[in-house]
Amino acid sequence: MNKPLIAGLLTLALAGCASSQPDQPFSLTVAHINDTHSHFDPSDVQLTLNNKTVYTRVGGHPRLLSYANQLHQQAAQTEQPFLLLHAGDAWQGSGYFKLNEGAMNVDLLNQLPLDAMVLGNHEFDLNNQRLSDFIDGVTFPIVAANLDVSQDSDLQAVENLTPYVLYAFKGDKKKRVNSVEDAGKYPVVAIMGLVLEDMANIAPNIGQAQFKQELVSAQQTVDTLTEQGVKHIIALTHLGLDKDQQLAEQVNGIDVIVGGHSHSLLGDFSQLGWEKNAPYAQQFTNPDGLGISCVVQAGKFAQAMGELTVNFTLDGQVTDCKGTNTLLVDKVFYNDVRRADKHRLTDTEQERITGFLAKQPNVALVDEDPGLRTYIDETYRPELLQTYGAVIGHVPSSLQHVRVPVANQGSQVAPLVAASQLYWANTPEVRGVSGREVDFALVAAGAVRNNIEAGELKAGHVGLDILPFVNAVSLVSLTGREVAGLLLETINGAIGDDTHAGQFPYVSGLRYTFNETRRGHGYLANIEYLHQGEWQRIIPDARYQVVLTGYHASGNDGWHTLFEAQQAETDRIDLAYVQDELTAFLVSRLSKNEQGAIEVHYQKQALDCQLPGVSCNADAQAFIDYVQARRPILTALPESGVTVNRLH
Structure with missing residues (x-):
C-alpha cells in the first residue's frame, strides 16, 4: 500500500512560501509499533475475562494494516496530522525470518503506511550486506542519528539511512522536506533515530559500523534541529524503556520518545488477565526544568499499536500527550488452546465477550486485511508450514x-x-x-x-x-x-x-x-x-x-x-545424528588455539556438523x-x- 500522497496544492505552496514557521498551536497523532520480530501471523493468546479463560488470536501484520488504515481514515476525516512509526527489531523471531532472511520483512513492511523506522539490534543479526538490502528495499526512511557507517563497505553508500527525517503538514496531508525553509508556513515535525551505543556487545554482525553515545548524540541532534527552526521533535529509539526515561530526563528538547527493545506493553491490561504495566504516555521533565518529553512503547510481536496525540503551544512546547496502546484482537473465541471447531464458544458466549471487549478503551476487535492475509497465505505460508512440520x-x-x-x-x-x-x-x-x-x-x-x-x-x-x-x-x-x-x-x-x-x-x-x-x-x-x-x-x-x-x-x-x-x-561424549542414527563421539581433551578459540579433540572420529548427513x-x-x-x-x-x- 502506498503512502497517502500530499495534495498538489500543498506541493505548490511548500515550494513558494516564506521560511518562517507558523505561530499557532499544533496537534499531532503518532501511531507506533515496535519489536514486531517477523510475527506476520497473529499470536495465540489466553485471556481471562470476568474469571473465564478463553483463547483467541491477536495482532499480526494483516491486522496491523487494517487498524493503521482505520487510524488514517480517522485522521483524514478530522484533518489531523498523523504519523506511523516503527521503533525497531522487525527482524528475527519467527520461522518466516529464518526462511527469508529479511526479504519478507521488506515485502510486508512496505505494505504498511510507515513514515519512519529506527534500527534495532536484531537488524544486525545477519550481515551488513543483508541489512543494506533491507534499508534500500523499504519505501520509508530508516533513521539513526548515532550510527556512523562511513567505514563500512556495505552500508556507507546506502541512501535511505539518515540521522533524521523532516515532515511538513497541512492538516492530515504530509510531505517529506529537506529543511524548514522548504516547508514554508507549514509546521514541521522531525523524527530522529537512536540505536544502542553498546551494539557491538549485543549484535553478532556489525561490520565496521560505529555506534556513538546515545545521550550525547541525542542532544547534538536536537540542537542542530532547533537551530534550523524545527519546533516539534520525536526521538524514535530502540534503547529500552529505562533508557528512554533517562533520555527524557537528561536531554533537552525532545517532545516525544517512541521506543522499543524492552517489549513494554505500557498500560493496564489486567481486565484481560494480563499485567498492569507502567502507564502509557508518561511525561518527564527535561533537565532545563521547562520542557516535557512524553514516553511511549507498544509491546511486541505486532500484537498492539500505540496511538498518542500530542498538543503543542505556539512556541512548540508540549502542553499534554494522551493516548493508549490498543491490543488488536480477533473476533472468534475458544474454550481450549487447541482452537478446533468443537472448542469454539457458542454464539451467545461470543456476543457476550465481544460486547465486553468493545467497551475496553485499550482493546480493538479488528479483522485482518483480506488482501494481505491472502498474499501471505499464498506467497509465504506454504513453505513455513512445510518447514515447521507436525x-x-x-x-x-x-x-x-x-x-x-x-x-x-x-x-x-x-x-x-x-x-x-x-x-x-x-x-x-x-x-x-x-x-x-x-x-x-x-x-x-x-x-x-x-x-x-x-x-x-x-x-x-x-x-x-x-x-x-x-x-x-x-x-x-x-x-x-x-x-x-x-x-x-x-x-x-x-x-x-x-x-x-x-x-x-x-x-x-x-x-x-x-x-x-x-x-x-x-x-x-x-x-x-x-x-x-x-x-x-x-x-x-x-x-x-x-x-x-x-x-x-x-x-x-x-x-x-x-x-x-x-x-x-575428559570422559566426555558428544551426541549427534549421522544419517539419522544417534552416534557417540568420544572427546579426549580441550585446548585453545592462537586466537583463543576453544578446540575439541576427539579420540577417533571427530564430530563435524558441516558434513553431509551429520545433524547436530x-x-x-x-x-x-x-x-x-x-x-x-x-x-x-x-x-x-x-x-x-x-x-x-
Missing part, C-alpha cells in the same frame, strides 16, 4: 524466558529445556548409545532464545525459534567441587554490573540456593541432586554425570570451569521427544530448582 504439543498460556531471576521469578522455558535433556539422555535409546545414566542437566540462559507462545507447538518452533543454535548434546563427568565452582562462576558472572546474563545456569535434577551478599557477589548456601527420588547433598569429591549442550560443555559463554576441567583429559540438533530433538512423550500439554514446571536471595 504439531508436537499445545501450550495453554505463554511461557516466559527471563535470563536472570528477579524476586525468584525466573525463566519458565529454560527449566523445561534442562528437563528435556535430562529425560532424553536417560531414555533407553540414548543410554544404548552412551552407556551412561545421567544425574542432572545444566542449561545456560543464553541457549534459549524465545518465549514459548500459547497455542500449537510444532517441531519447527523448537529448532527455529526456541533452540536455534544447532547444538550437539554432551555428557561429561564432573566432581561436586567442579559443579559448585561452575555454578558460582556463572551466577556471579550473570548478576553483576556490566555482566552477561546469558551465562546464568538453569537446572534439572539439581537444585541450589544462591545468596547474593553484594552486587555481583555471593555464595552457594545449598546444592542438592535428586537420587532415586530423594534429594541428596552434592559431595565435593564424588563424580556426577552431567548433560548439557556441546557449546557450553567446552567452556564457551563464560563457563570456563568446564574448559579447565577438560584440558588434560540433538538439543532441539531432545526437547521435541520430551514434549511428545511427557508433556503434550506444555506448562511451566512447578519448581525451577533455582533460588536466588538478594541479601544486600
